[in-house]
Amino acid sequence: MRQLSVPADPLQRYDDALGGGDTAAITQLVQGMLAGGVEPLTVLTDVIAAAQREVGKRWQRGEWTVAQEHAATAMALSATKVVEEHVQLRPVTRGSVVVACAEREWHALPAMIVHCALRAEGWDTTLLGASTNPLRLNQHLQDLGPDAVAVSCSVLGSLPTCRRFIEASTAVGVPILVGGPAFGDDDVRARALGATAWAADAQGAIAAMDSLPTVVEPAAPLPDEAAAEQAALEEDHRRLVALLRERWSLVAAVTTPEADVLHSVMDIADDALHQILHAVSAALLTGDHRPIPETAAWIADLLRSRNGDEMMLRELTGLICAALREYPLAGELVATHLAT
Template identity: 60%
Template sequence: MRELTPLADYQQALANRNRTQATGVVTQLLTDGVDPVTVLTDVIATSQREVGMRWQRAEWTVADEHAATAISVAATGAVADFVSAIPLRGRSVLVACAEREFHELPAMIIACALRAHGWDTTVLGAATSPMRLSQHLVDHGHDAVAISCSVLGALPTTRRFIEAATAAGVPTLVGGPAFGYDDVRARALGATAWASSAHAAVTAMEGLPTVSGVLPEISPAASAEQAQLDLHHRRIVESLRERWSLTRDSSQNTMFANLTRDTLNQALHALSAALLTGDPRPIAETAWWISDVLQARDADPASVAELAGLLADTLADYPLARELVRTHFTIESS
């Protein structure tokens, strides 16, 4: 029988829900001298992306995904214990997730990576309020703030995080899937720097200025429309649910009903993100994601095109969002 690689061994541990095996893999790698940040990125983070894809492909349930994530949290804790012996270099960073961001593991990975390079890290955790962030900066003082954002719905609150840090004169580093594959959304929100990975975060943090710069202004019209979308989000989702054939047909299937509700939430979050950042790519990316998720569950592929039409019709009072749907909510443009 072929011997498993550490990555395959770790992923097998996740599939088997074996926390001891998973933490054993990372502990052995660290003992063998593998760079802690490499363990975080190439084993834990890589495996976590695969966990998400298994759910997307309908191979795993939400419960399976949560169980695997809990194991990865424990494995990251094992790396954190290992790097705690590394001497501090006298600089501190506050790591947090903005409100509506409940994926804490990426923030833990970034904090652990920075600690491995001598940063004194404090993790506030998931769904932190801007008020709590501001108070922590006042009470303790930090050289930088690192903000993790995995979901598009948390980009507006991430902007408020950046505003709070900037008001305190503290530079910000942002990262996570919600920012995409370049720094366009990060710059639009006013972040000092953006990082694509834990390795990149370590490098970017070393190059941060000592104080934050001036925040860029967001288009008043786009900002106002985004705020109204946010305010009426629930009502719009319910209106779409009443009209979309996929949600009407799945009303007796609780699991599928929850899935379709999530797709509607994601569609509106993508519009909100595009309005706030001036970057339309989240809309096409979300349309593709919805199509992929639904097709994996044998839903009618035409339902995505139907949803695009319903969105444009429902958003008649939101001209900017409506035009974004008409132009970008297509599978072809993703």
């Protein structure tokens, strides 16, 4: 059989096409790699996912706008759909898996990559897509009776709904695999929330699926006091963001004629407030304090890349401590782990 040629330096070619907004070139590149015998997992992880990580870093450094990032994501989704069409031609040789994003999780690409990776390995996958409602997952559990559930969670604000997925899946004995940046670099948060297994990436998801038990026990209850405070904090989230927005000097600074020196800081001010409160909520929910300093470092990096004053992060720490007076556990976490 004649071996088709594989495009040279596919990651660079893919990245060049991203920068030029050339979806047709990306489609042609991915099709050429698959036709040339490159494994779908390699295309997914070494090209599409690798390029998308660099896109995120460019936004982080202030080199790309939100619009450019969104356009790149749309092209990555198109590229992944090409891989999906390819792997759907492979025979099903294993059990069935429902793949979903936690509710409030709109980053659909990671779940789609896992869906394609598992399908390439012979799993019969059903992809539910972005921000899946727990009720919808329940319905699929009843209708499809899958052998496993796989959930992608990129943002900390989706961890509470991911816990509801874990409760729903394990309540009927179905093992659940979780992954994504919201879970960090190890299985600590996954175990705390009662997940059956955790994977760092698509390759890890394939390996984890092979070792899942057939049936699992319902997830254990979360610690009462921390879970109650986290739920209350979640209910109060919008009010707290509005309060901090009024008081944080970063927001005031970008509404003055001199605001140009801060470039696009206003674009990230609200995001920073949401993310730091979500980090506190995640720490309460999982008992893992690391999301708080990690999010603080992320905010500090954003400020540096946009010529903002890092002292504004110290100011924010004090504002959050004051705003969380009614939440003793959360306030203690902020005082201990957000101080810079």
